[in-house]
Amino acid sequence: MIKQFTNIKEAITYHKKCYVCDSELQPTFHDNKIEYFYTDDQMHECMEINLSNNIDSDTDDILSIDMENNSVKLNIKKRYDILYYNDPSYRLYSRKYSATAYSYGGILYESILVNCIKCRNFSYVVRMIIDVEKYNRITDIMLNSEYITLIDHDNFSQIVNVYTTEETKYRNAYKSKYFDADDFIVLPLIPLNLENPHETLSKIKKLLPFT
Secondary structure (H helix, E strand, C coil), X not given: CCCECCCHHHHHCCCCCCCCCCCCEEEEECCEECEEEECCCCCCEEXXXXXXXXXXXXXXXXXXXXXXXXXXXXXXXXXXXXXXXXXXXXXXXXXXXXCCCCCCCCEEEEEEEEEECCCCCEEEEEEEXXXXXXXXXXXXXXXXXXXXXXXXXXXXXXEEEECCCCEEEEEEEXXXXXXXXXXXXXXXXXXXXXXXXHHHHHHXXXXXXXX
């Protein structure tokens, strides 16, 4: 069964540390750091994600998410370049893009990557279904997948559990942390023991002769 979360705050703190190096985890959206702020009454913590960050658009489409009650607000801002002249106190703002603003439908499917900021050998993906037209809230938050890379001397093993497709993916590389995209061996979903991931790795290796 896919892990469901009550709110986005619970989702991005589901794992509180890296299971490889014990370091801090950091949520990102489209490879960009997420900004946080509090509501005017200081009661609720919110996050901001830029939906148009990787889109050729003349706007920044900022989605504010209340991390406790999952309500959302979409704020579209004009995107500008900042040009400096000899005097740093003088700024000239000019349009950055000529493309038209991106148009959003009623339902958005987005995800947040929560990644180890030190070794980058552990991460997980939270998937969100967001209604920006009728309810203005996140209607579903789930654990999409978990990734872990295990290093044994010169041997690198990566395990990926994809819960939405009920698959465990495994690949291995020798003397290199860089894997080819097509190297994955796909297996039926195997429970991932993050406290002892080598136990899961051992189970996978026993199944490899049958793949």
